[in-house]
Amino acid sequence: MNHTDRGWMYRRLQNGYMNDEFINGVEEFMVFALSHVECLSAGKVRCPCNHKKCQNKVFLDDNIVKAHLSRYGFVPNYYNWHLHGEEYIRPNFPNTNPDVPSSSRSQNRSWESENIHVDHIFLSHDQEYLLANQNLGHEFSTEYQEEGPSQYVDPNIEPVETPNNYVKGLYDLIKSAEKEIWDGNPHGHSLLSVLARLLKMKHEHNMSERNFDDMCQLMSELCPANNHMPPSFYWTKKLIKDLGLPVEKIDVCSNNCMIYWGTDSDLTECKICEHPRYKPSRRRGSQTPNKQTPYKIMYYFPITPRLQRLYASTATASHMRWHHDHHSDPETMTHPSDSLAWRHFDETHPWFAAEIRNVRLGLSTDGFQPFGQTGHQYSSWPVILTPYNLPPWMCMKDEVMFLSVIAPGPSNPKDKLDVFLQPLIAELQQLWYDGVATYDIHSQTNFTLRASLLWTISDFPAYAMLSGWSTAGKQACPHCMSDSEAFTLVHSGKTSWFDNHRKFLPIDHQLRRKKNMFIRGRRVLYPAPPTKTGDELLSELDNYGFLPAYDVDSESRNREICQLAKCGWRRRSILWELPYWRTNLIRHNLDVMHIEKNVFDNVFNTIMNILGRTKDNAKSRADLVEMRIRPELHPNVSTGRHPKASYSLERSAREVLCRWLKDVRFSDGYASNMSRCVDMNKLRMFGMKSHDCHVFMQRLIPVAFKELLPREVWEALTELSLFFADLTARNLKQSDIMRLHEQIPVILCKLEKIFPPSFFDCMEHLCVHLPYEARIAGPVQFRWMYPVERFLRRLKSTVRNKARVEGSICNAYLVSEASIFCEHYFGDSIQTRQ
Template identity: 65%
Template sequence: MKDEYMFLTVIAPGPRNPKEKLDVFLQPFIAELNELWSVGKKTYDVHSKTNFSMRASLLWAISDFPAYAMLSGWSTAGKLACPYCMEDSDAFTLPHGGKQSWFDNHRKFLPIDHNFRRNIKWFKKNHQVKKPPPHIKSGDEIIEELESYGFCSVTEPGATEVNSEFVRRCKCGWRKRSIFWELPYWRTNLIRHNLDVMHIEKNVFDNIFNTVLNVPGRTKDNAKSREDLKEFCNKPELHRDDISKTYPKACYTLDKQNKVVLFNWLKILKFSDGYASKMSRCVDMAKLKMFGMKSHDYHVFMQRLIPIAFRELLPNNVWQALTELSFFFKDITSRTIKYSDMLRLENDIPVILPVHLAYEARIAGPVQYRWMYHFERFLRRLKNNVRNKARVEGSICNAYIVEEASYFCTHYFRESVKTRLRKQPRNDEGNNLHDGEVSNISVLNINGRPMGAFKCRRLDDTEYHAAHTYILLNCEEVQQPRANVADKCLENIAFGPLRKIRSYNGYFVNGFRFHNVRHGATRSTSNSGVTVKGAGNTNNEISYHGNVEEIIEVEYPRLPIKRIVLFKCSWFDPTPKTGTRHHPKYQLFDVNNKKRLNIYEPFIFAVQAAQVFYATYPNLKRSGDEWLAVCKMQARSYIQAPLPSTVSSADNEAFQNEEIGQHIIDVEDITTSHTLIDVEILYEEIDELDEFDENELENVISSGNEDSETDDAYSEDDALL
């Protein structure tokens, strides 16, 4: 989903929005799709050096919600706005607010024997839900319905008058017969039009955040909603006080003091490089609200910051509800998902549009190939090419043709020629193998790239002994029993490195950019957080978290050149309940900022490091910075592939495999306390996967194979998370 693989096929001339008549401009596009399906196009195969007839089909349409109506023909406004529930929607008009509401429409998606279906207090008062979830219509059923109503395509003569007459007469959600039904295979597609996760997530967060902060004019908790609440819900504590003529403060809103704490926390919050934009630029301390947030800012706040930001500021039951909704979107947008997990999410979070997101993910796979982020960026690039505002369409078309021709020509350039599309990756590790030699010592065959100039210094006795001991204990070849040492490189490593070392401010490895603490202190990003799996017995393995104090490169005497990069770290105390705590339900992991490891073992190999960033919990306590939330990062271009030995038979239905399922959502359990358990339980499954990856990597390196990345599956998706 990159710009160079996107095609500008249709430009609808302005200045007015064609709306339902967009099908008129799509006619050439549909004609070409029909030709590709029935006839095909002669194409050259570079591998076999032969021509073949290529056929193609349209998989689905991706658009925002207003364009959903333009493409599908189903109106996305009013009581019948949901394109899945259709006529089975139970939406109603609020008597005081005057808006359409889907309140209590979600219980019908729960299992038929769920306790919430019979609850007459927590939802719409004195109301039980017995009806089953609505039937999702197939393509054949929709075609039959359109033909029974008599809707026609807008490309036919007099279609506007005919369709308008049927809309008034039938009072249904259909407005036209979409031109996509002219594709012979369109009715057989399970997913024809995708709900846009990007805008849905943005709107959900916007409503929640503005309501919690009680932003005037944007909160959903206003006088009209309180009057509607009095009529539909059993919440007497939120009713208007007849004496003071005011409404009491709700438990889900923050007072001014807590707002100040929250926004001060956002102003000093730092993310890792390339993870998110600077949140402090969106903070308005005068009006105590956020402004100028981009869609990706909503994305990060919804999935990563809500569980941290409101944990100490809101009551536990409110925080749990927001956290479960946050994890729902986090699971939906995972780069690898499982079929069984999507089924679970459909039952756990039944909120009208979000429940359909889980259904679409179960059918169509990860949302990274079905949401609007890539196309919004592509549209922005097209708009930036406009130079003549009197001829907008011509400017876009001309600039696009020039770019396409230039990109086509770059395929015939030599690899040494640098072009705009051959730019170096953001965190390129480079090739750190000296003189192109591949050693038979595993610790010497590790890719990585230092950042910036180096400074030389000498190791003291304590540092030298710790570094030398760590290298020997973690070198696989040293641990193998030998009668004699015939390898000169191994003999040099056993002798010990030179005292003089190189110190760098940063290092690129494993797809991450690491900085030492001193270099990152004045930067707007936090790249010094590090985590590594501890060694020991399988049942006693724990993860160590800390900060990179220094990045050093040690060198061994004699040729060939032998260098090893080490991270000198300060570690937090990994002792459960003292130095770490873990929330068993939501799998939140914290470290104690005031507890440090009392053993001097500062060094690790750079290749062993994974990146994390730490965030404090905003609260009014003096010891608010005692516990730090650990947010683990994932490399921009790495995906952990599923292992055949660790995937059960039930997981064979998974599209891919990833971190999804680390937390357990239980809608009925809303009173779980913040208990602490052993941290080893949290990482038990992750340790098994990491152990396999490291052993496999060492076997490949020790055998002399230059390709040491056989366990890494690369993703084309940019790091939105």
């Protein structure tokens, strides 16, 4: 085309509508631009629109470029398409663009006052995702739907693309908040704002439904007669049902063998144990059909719509790209996005990392007893997902931790947990391969959202349930695996990891050659075993022939393999079905919270010589005799009495310590009242929570034992205290992690010279692997169980109907999601969660 014929580029509008000549010209331009491959970047076209962020500076999809051109027009004086493959020719044409004045570019705002009708051919054709059973046409918003779908537009963001149907429905619901609670209300309170505040109070204060009903009735009586106040919680749920998110109820075999889902959804009995699916009918001789009641039900909360809402809300959409936009010191890690695991994932899957809005997830699970310790034994197991795209001050908060699965009780699922994870793994696979069309309110563009699972977070017993590796016995360490040198003590009968840490020392360290200081006659001259890669672990599982827990023949087959191979594997985890799982540098995290608590309990109970809890007892002294080490601690042959150990406090010293702990005070919000845990009669501590142990371990040990213990014992414990304090810092430097990696085996060797072999169980040994995981995965506060435990505590408090534990949790969680929805979407106009 001759350059003189391109006046159409600046004749975009005609009588307020798109000019046909401009539409045809844009189509011709796109064909020309796409035909010059050398000018494309990853299949994307340089955008020549006049938007201040584009102007031939960024590459976008062809459909988005069309939408930009229809909205903003071409950049001024771009008659010669030299940036799209055309030979550069200096133009001689004057500026004839009626939409763009010849003044400065900042004054180009004429489009704001134009009544533009954008032709649909310039919009993105991404497939629109609709939620299952998402009814947007209830009576609460009917009057607004008759006017056509509304579009929520942030006044600070210039619109680029129109939202898909799902997001339009959400914005229609926002518009319905304009409906007053009664006609002529002088205070301006809308019905939805009042219901949102009531839901907030119910969620925050764990209000019963009866209390909520009474409050609704009282408010209805106080309002004028023409008010729209719902009379009960039942009607409130019907009015705000579209604020919630979907949940699926899936029948489960009574023995946890299988779930009636997918191709098995029509079965009436278990295909493994042949147990019937439904309870027998109690109505005998009745002619009317009775509703069939399953023996057990699990609840599944799809993660896809919950991730979509993060991008549909102005409160969270802009923060979902923080992991990419923030800048930090290359030697300092403040977020998982700074870790080696994150960077390795990006390098392994560059197509996934190219879209910065793709979501990285962490999975965590733990069981809890809803009836307390004295009630009926019942174990419920929620599975929680949390996105790591968010900044540190938002990540791992309750509002962005999504309940995904509730594995029903009353029994612990143990190795059958994979059975309940099948819907979640299928959805994660779909989010990896296909993605889902999502609207980003921050950039006001549609994109294909994908998600991946980075790692899992759990305590040590749940580690075995998620990974398939047994965390009991001599091969309990998931890092050392079969290279573990744990042994069973003769008299105590316990597994000990004593003298298992010299191999982690530098190869020329003098402690490696000591023969009589640890296990008699043993020198350690070989290096520590290397950490196995995902490919090596998967190959090992395939060679053994382990099957996933949901397979028909898995139970007998896996038991047979375990008996023959005598390995630490118990089954093939369902997480290996994720196509990227084997490429992750770290798949399962050791929980620093529980490790720190168990180490503290062992140290404190042994020093305080607590009866029944100390690791220094008659059997441990007999083990010292059997191993022929520490002769100064051997029992007296004539009297049978045990000599006092240097690490054990006298009664007078214990009284001094307990009185000091009784008077110690902390700043508000730093720690709980630790004086409540002091028992002056028995001179011990009781009822200490994990955070109490955390504070004592890192802050009080160097002070409390300085004048009470010998110097070599106090120094070793102080070094252990400082190790945990540095490890759990908010910002981790690579140099500090390498220092901790070198120090921890020395610290453990010092402790091995002080405490008996029965002191060193698996928890003390796992400390040697914590710096490695911190170097790979980043700061600890994103990978420990404190946020998960707080989330589970809130779920536990919502159990009202103890005959339907999972149903109570499900209903309360959906109310919580509706409350958070109002907080995110209405901001300061509706005061919800604080």
